[in-house]
Amino acid sequence: MKEYRANRTSEMTQSELNHQKRVRELAGECMVILENDGVLPLKENGKVALYGNGARHTIKGGTGSGDVNARNVVTIEQGLKDAGFTVMTENWLNAYDEQIREEKAAHQKKIKKIAAELHKPEINVAFDYPYEDPDAPEITEKEDAELAIYVLSRNSGEGKDRYCRKGDYLLTDREEANIRFVTEHYEKSMVLLNTGGIIDTAFLRGMDNLNALVIIGQTGSEGGHIVADVLTGKIIPSGKLTDTWAKSYADYPSSAEYSHNNGNVNDEYYKEDIFVGYRYFDTFGVEPAYCFGYGRSYTTFELKADSVEQDGAYLRFWVDVKNTGSEYAGKEVVQVYASAPEGQLEKPYQELAAFQKTGLLQPGENEFLMIRFPLAALASYSSEEAAWKLEAGDYLIRVGNSCANTIPVAVVRMEQMKKTAQLKNLFDEESDLPKLSDTEAGREALAQRNARVKSETEEALETVPVITVDPQKIDCEEPEYHTGERKVFEDHFAGRRLTMTDVKNGDVYLEDLVAQLSVEELANLCVGTERLDDDANVVGCASDRVIGAAGETWSGLEESRKIPVLILADGPAGLRLQPHFKTTAEGEKISGGEIFGMSFRPFPENLPEGTLDYYQYCTAIPIASTLAQSWDMDLVRQMGEIVGEEMQQFGVHLWLAPGMNIHRNPLCGRNFEYYSEDPYLTGRCAAADTLGVQSIDGQGTTIKHFAANNQEDNRNYTNAHISERALREIYLRGFEIAVKEAHPYSIMTSYNLINGIHSANRHDMLQVAAREEWGFDGFVMTDWYATQDTSIMGQAPDKYTWASAKQAIHAGNDMLMPGCALNVEDLIQGTEEGTEMILADLQHCVKNILSIGLRTMK
Ligand code: BGC
Numbered sequence: 029m030k031e032y033r034a035n036r037t038s039e040m041t042q043s044e045l046n047h048q049k050r051v052r053e054l055a056g057e058c059m060v061i062l063e064n065d066g067v068l069p070l071k072e073n074g075k076v077a078l079y080g081n082g083a084r085h086t087i088k089g090g091t092g093s094g095d096v097n098a099r100n101v102v103t104i105e106q107g108l109k110d111a112g113f114t115v116m117t118e119n120w121l122n123a124y125d126e127q128i129r130e131e132k133a134a135h136q137k138k139i140k141k142i143a144a145e146l147h148k149p150e151i152n153v154a155f156d157y158p159y160e161d162p163d164a165p166e167i168t169e170k171e172d173a174e175l176a177i178y179v180l181s182r183n184s185g186e187g188k189d190r191y192c193r194k195g196d197y198l199l200t201d202r203e204e205a206n207i208r209f210v211t212e213h214y215e216k217s218m219v220l221l222n223t224g225g226i227i228d229t230a231f232l233r234g235m236d237n238l239n240a241l242v243i244i245g246q247t248g249s250e251g252g253h254i255v256a257d258v259l260t261g262k263i264i265p266s267g268k269l270t271d272t273w274a275k276s277y278a279d280y281p282s283s284a285e286y287s288h289n290n291g292n293v294n295d296e297y298y299k300e301d302i303f304v305g306y307r308y309f310d311t312f313g314v315e316p317a318y319c320f321g322y323g324r325s326y327t328t329f330e331l332k333a334d335s336v337e338q339d340g341a342y343l344r345f346w347v348d349v350k351n352t353g354s355e356y357a358g359k360e361v362v363q364v365y366a367s368a369p370e371g372q373l374e375k376p377y378q379e380l381a382a383f384q385k386t387g388l389l390q391p392g393e394n395e396f397l398m399i400r401f402p403l404a405a406l407a408s409y410s411s412e413e414a415a416w417k418l419e420a421g422d423y424l425i426r427v428g429n430s431c432a433n434t435i436p437v438a439v440v441r442m443e444q445m446k447k448t449a450q451l452k453n454l455f456d457e458e459s460d461l462p463k464l465s466d467t468e469a470g471r472e473a474l475a476q477r478n479a480r481v482k483s484e485t486e487e488a489l490e491t492v493p494v495i496t497v498d499p500q501k502i503d504c505e506e507p508e509y510h511t512g513e514r515k516v517f518e519d520h521f522a523g524r525r526l527t528m529t530d531v532k533n534g535d536v537y538l539e540d541l542v543a544q545l546s547v548e549e550l551a552n553l554c555v556g557t558e559r560l561d562d563d564a565n566v567v568g569c570a571s572d573r574v575i576g577a578a579g580e581t582w583s584g585l586e587e588s589r590k591i592p593v594l595i596l597a598d599g600p601a602g603l604r605l606q607p608h609f610k611t612t613a614e615g616e617k618i619s620g621g622e623i624f625g626m627s628f629r630p631f632p633e634n635l636p637e638g639t640l641d642y643y644q645y646c647t648a649i650p651i652a653s654t655l656a657q658s659w660d661m662d663l664v665r666q667m668g669e670i671v672g673e674e675m676q677q678f679g680v681h682l683w684l685a686p687g688m689n690i691h692r693n694p695l696c697g698r699n700f701e702y703y704s705e706d707p708y709l710t711g712r713c714a715a716a717d718t719l720g721v722q723s724i725d726g727q728g729t730t731i732k733h734f735a736a737n738n739q740e741d742n743r744n745y746t747n748a749h750i751s752e753r754a755l756r757e758i759y760l761r762g763f764e765i766a767v768k769e770a771h772p773y774s775i776m777t778s779y780n781l782i783n784g785i786h787s788a789n790r791h792d793m794l795q796v797a798a799r800e801e802w803g804f805d806g807f808v809m810t811d812w813y814a815t816q817d818t819s820i821m822g823q824a825p826d827k828y829t830w831a832s833a834k835q836a837i838h839a840g841n842d843m844l845m846p847g848c849a850l851n852v853e854d855l856i857q858g859t860e861e862g863t864e865m866i867l868a869d870l871q872h873c874v875k876n877i878l879s880i881g882l883r884t885m886k
Contacts (some may be wrong), residue, residue, distance in 0.1 A: 030615030032575070033679040034642035038608070040099070047647040047670045048250055050114045054666060055247040055254045055650050056263030057359070058658040061324040062229070062273075067175075067239035068217050069261025069326055069356070073112040075173035077214060078105055079206060081161050082181030082222035084121050084797050085128065087839035089246045089601040089651045090224050090700040091158060091185030093578065093812075094633040094687070096602035098249040100646035104179050104220070107252025111260060116171035131162045151623060154186045163202040167209045176214035177259075178207055179244075181222040187289045190225070190695040192277045197695065211237035220244045220255065224700025225691070226273055229317050243267070245654030246700065248601060249647065261326065264388070266359035268323035268430065271691050271706035272306050275317045281308045281464060284740070286693040293742035294827040298750040299464045302757050304692055305705030306431050307376035312473045320683035320706065321363050321380075321430035323657070327353030327391065329360040332438040333427050336493050340500045342400050343495065347427055349386050350394035357360035357390045361659040362397055362427055365434055366406050369421025370478040373408045373753075374465050377477050378431065378673065381405050385660045391629045399427070403440070403502055404448035405708070411457060411752040416449040418442050418502070422494075424485045436488035441496045449505040451801060454792035456783045457752045472673070487690060494753045507801045514868035517543035527590040528878065531608055532885050541589070542875050550870040552582045553857035553877060554837060556809075556847030558816075570846040571595055572602065574679050575587065575617060576606025576644065576814070579846040581877065592881045595772075596730070596809075599685025600701050600717070603646040603674045613638030615621070644675050652687060652713070658701035661716040668720020672727045681884045682774055683721055684730045688714040688762050689737045689778075697740035707758050711765025726884045728773025731766050733811055734798070735759050735787060744814065745828040755782070760793075764802050773806045773880050777841055779831075780813050786831035788814045788841050795840035807876040809843040810836055816848050820875070834858035838865040842873035 035041060047635060061068065079090040086103040089096060105115055115121075139157060157781065161181070180203065184190050194200045199207075210217045218240035219232055232241055242265070247254050277283055281300035287293055296822040303311055306320035318442050320411060330352045337347040361376045364382040370374040382401035389634050397580045406423055407416040420442050428434030517539040526541045545553070556579045558570055571577035585591040587744035598604035608630055610618040620631035649655070649667045658664065675683060687701035696702075703713040718729040736759045750759065777788040777799060787793065788810045798804040815833040833844055833854045844851045858865045 030399065030611070032611070032615070032642050033677065034225040034575070034609070034644045035852055036640070036642060038641070038643045040645070043673065044099070044645055044647065047674070050670060051248055051647060051649055052250040052253055052257070054663050055250065056258045056265055057660060057663060058169060058247065058267045058650055058654045059258050059265040060243040060269055060657050061240070061265055062243060062318055062824050063238065064239040065239050067218060068242070068259060070175070070259050073260060075114045075116050075175070076108060076173045077173040077176040077210070078108065078162070078179070079117060079120060079167060079176065079210065080179035080181070081124070081164050082179035082220070084125065085161065085181065086179065086251050086604035087181045087222050087246050088185050088248050088251050090183060092155060093186055093598045093604065093684070094601060094651070094698065094701045095185070096604050096646055096648040097576070097604065097607040098674065099645040101249050104252045104255050107254070107256040110253060111256035115361045117172045119643055119715060120165060120167065122773045123205070125166065127162045132159060137160045156463060156781055158185060158188060163195070163200050164206065166202060167206045170213040172654060174215040176217040178210055178217070179222050182224065182227055184224060184697045184700060186698050187740055187743065189697045192289070192695060192768050197277055199231050204231050206233070207235065211235045218242065222246060224653055226694035229273060229276060230275060233317060237395065243657070245650060245657065247650040247654055249556045264326055264356065264358050266323070266325060266361065266385070268321050268361050268659050269318055270320070270653065270656045270706065270709055271694070272309050272316045272320045273318040274309070275315065277694065279314050279316070280693055281307070281312070282693045286695060287741045291670060292738070293746055296739055296746055296748050296750060297462060298754055299462050301463050301465060301751055301754045302374070303376060304690060307379065309834055310377035310431065311477045313476065319430055319432040320434070321361070323430070325358040325360070326356035327351050327358040329358070329429065331362060331427055331429070331435065333435070338403070338437040338495055338497055338501065339400065339676055341404065342402055343425070343438070343440060344398065344400040347397045347399055348394055349389065349397060351389035351391055354391050357388050359386050359388055360429055361385045362399065363429065363431070364401065364429070365426050365431060367424040367481045368406060368408065368418065369485070370482065371416070371421060372417030374474055375411055375421065375477070377406065377481065380431070380706050381425070383659055383709070384746060399636065403497060406440070409450045409753045409756040411453055414451050414453045416610055418446045418448060418449070420445045422485050424481065425441070428601060428694050436492045438492050439485060439489055439494045443496065444499065446499040446502055447504045448502060451507065452509065454796055455750070455752045455755050456785070458783060461749055461751055463751070505690060509796065509800055513866065514872055516868045517871050519543040528592065528881065528885065529590045532882060538875050538878055538882070542878065543619035544869050545874065547856055547859050547867065547870065549585060550874050551852045551859070552584050553874045554843055554855060554870060555582065555851045556580065556843060556845040557582055558848045571597070572771050574605060575609040575642070576623060577680055578604070578684055578740050581843070585789050591878065592885055594681045594881060594884065595679055596681040596682045596684055597675070599683050600687050601651045602648045603671055603678070603680065603683065605644040605646055605678060607643060607645050609642050610635065611640045611642065612636050613640065622709070644678050651700045652703050653700050656709060656713045657841065659709070661712055664713050664716035665720040669723055672721040672724030675721070675727045676724050681726065681730050682730050684732065684776060686714045686717040686729060687732050688766065689733060690762070692738040696738050707761035707811055708765065710762035711769070714762060714766035715769035718766060718772045722770065722773070726886070728806070728883070730774040730776050730809065731772045733778035734763055734774035734775050735778060735793065736782055737780055739780065744779040744830070745781070745826060747782060747784060747828055760797065763798070765806045767798065767802045771805065773883065775804065775806065775808045777808060777810055777814065779811050781828055786814070788831035789835040789839050793838040799840065805879070807842040807873070807880050809845045810841055812845055814852060815844050832864065834864040836862035837873055838869045840873065842876045
């Protein structure tokens with residue numbers, strides 16, 4: 029009989045309770061206070077007029093594979109009631125509920141109709157036609173309360189980008205009217221943003237009577253409680269923005285041409301190059317609404333830096349952080365920014381070089397933080413020389429609590445240029461790629477940037493120390509690149525049938541075992557196990573052993589060679605499993621149940637005798653974009669630990685998370701699954717998450733989507749045209765940091781193409797950059813169906829086509845997920861022909877996969 033690790037009772041387990049408690053204690057710190065005239069924290073928990081689409085329908089996280097099937101979501105209404113507030117707007121909330129019920133019924137009907145017409149599973153159609161809340165009812169009467177709270181929610185998910193239109197990036201007319209009403213009729217009013225990403229705040233900033241504006245983000249199942257804790261000051265929010273919130277969408281440099289905006293979803297030209305997020309706003313002199321790193325506290329802080337010195341290859345100094353308020357405790361995030369001197373390469377005005385968060389400081393209390401970061405972090409990539417270079421000149425180092433509020437700390441002087449890495453170019457940069465900095469406006473902005481940095485550095489020289497760098501102390505990395513074809517592993521143990529146990533015991537090497545496997549076995553091991561029953565037609569739900577897990581590896585050699593089966597399940601906002609499933613008395617799964625938070629296929633009415641029920645409720649943690657706002661790497665690590673514990677409990681080996689693509693444009697449908705517009709912060713968060721998960725024995729992460737997965741419309745076939753430098757400095761940098769700092773078990777490639785070649789097929793990115801340059805020692809997998817010609821992923825290829833299975837294997841993309849019989853045939857035939865791949869390619873991929881299998885064996 030098949031056995032499952034799932035619980036046999038639906039009762040809440042002790043570990044679920046513990047995890048919820050930990051999330052509640054931590055997640056409030058991720059919230060960012062944009063505005064507060066002193067109304068927060070609330071002094072009393074009396075009557076409150078609660079409005080908005082997120083008041084009773086609070087969003088815990090986004091949709092799609094990034095959704096987590098938690099037991100419940102504490103809404104903001106519930107959270108406030110539990111905290112002792114009296115909600116005076118039941119009628120308004122009930123009326124809105126009624127509207128939602130009708131809208132949902134109509135939406136479900138529409139999905140059923142389209143699914144029948146297209147002969148596709150309803151759940152897949154639902155991805156293409158996501159449900160959208162109706163506009164909330166008009167507020168016409170003031171209730172008997174002094175305080176009004178308006179919760180504004182927005183949701184998004186994979187497969188679809190957001191739109192710069194009312195109801196999405198922009199507020200609807202009704203929302204504006206309602207918010208105006210509350211600011212005019214209630215003594216105090218605030219707006220809470222229950223969003224996974226950026227929205228337009230122009231209207232809100234224009235409301236003179238609005239007392240507070242807070243990004244509460246999406247914090248998982250305990251959302252409502254966490255919000256109540258923050259509003260009442262039980263938890264002190266200390267979040268900072270991880271993105272630039274522009275005054276207007278048009279201010280983002282990629283806005284005019286991004287995704288569907290210009291009608292071309294096939295080709296995306298990254299004209300802004302390295303000038304992404306604050307790197308653009310600061311350099312091009314565009315003032316944002318709220319800058320990167322910004323966030324208020326209930327108290328105030330003073331920063332003083334001291335004792336700057338070169339410590340080997342590092343710059344080191346101390347920052348004294350003092351809580352200068354008299355009433356509230358608080359935590360501060362010390363951020364270090366560096367402005368590089370004018371040189372041969374274009375430079376952004378400044379870049380984040382380091383950050384650190386204090387502990388909770390009581391009024392009057394101070395803490396000394398030691399800040400230390402590698403001087404190599406100040407280098408820029410020159411594609412002309414294929415090298416990271418610290419150009420000669422003065423680097424201005426500043427610390428502060430946002431990118432716009434800093435004080436100079438030191439001037440780091442490079443008397444001559446120093447290379448910090450000598451690499452080779454890998455990305456076939458297109459010579460005619462248009463660049464913003466090549467335009468007249470671009471050249472002008474850069475000239476002004478250089479003049480500004482020069483004068484600011486000169487001014488700083490009067491007050492801060494100069495650290496003249498000893499270049500001898502900084503290494504120049506020179507990776508060893510492999511040349512020539514891979515070698516076939518020879519069988520040295522002919523006559524003895526080797527197993528993974530022999531390898532685990534240290535009797536033989538993995539290569540010895542792999543050398544004994546037939547081409548057919550190798551090909552099967554490189555392909556996941558797509559199941560062919562009805563539920564398998566749902567993207568990301570192909571595991572047979574842990575129900576609702578996204579996939580698993582081939583079990584054909586489990587008995588004979590003791591090769592373990594790896595179970596893979598989604599994230600990043602927790603562990604995505606099917607919360608409730610049924611099996612026959614013999615353990616065969618009965619089709620049906622809720623997946624992706626949607627119950628499109630109910631369990632059959634006539635269940636066989638002896639049917640068994642199983643439960644896998646997982647903890648929904650904050651979505652990545654909210655989590656990163658904590659700027660607290662220990663907090664992120666602890667969230668990873670929670671996930672790791674649940675993976676172990678339910679038998680999952682690899683978490684298909686964290687997601688770590690760069691927030692290039694606010695409309696990317698999956699930004700909520702990613703951390704930031706800044707690659708350094710992104711890399712640190714992914715490393716912390718990974719360290720948390722991997723602190724639990726045998727559990728590993730899969731950092732994704734490698735790389736430049738910045739557009740969801742037409743996601744399988746969009747070609748990102750990016751310069752080598754922007755790839756290295758912006759889009760790969762986070763992955764590099766995560767690999768070097770935390771050694772994730774695996775990497776998932778993205779669907780898109782980069783400069784004409786699918787990421788899944790990019791040998792230079794997977795083998796050369798990840799493995800040879802950064803030392804990645806796990807295995808790489810494709811994103812779901814990336815190499816499978818199947819209608820499941822929606823639109824048929826238009827300009828570009830599918831990624832190739834054979835080229836993926838040759839590229840060192842070890843595992844094709846979720847896999848299909850055709851993939852296996854393809855690999856066998858490819859090996860025999862030896863054109864796009866050879867036997868050694870297959871063997872190396874299997875060795876990579878098994879090296880992770882080994883780590884999961886007890
Ligand atoms: C998503 C991945 C996810 C996979 C498995 C794909 O649609 O892009 O992020 O891990 O499905 O569910």
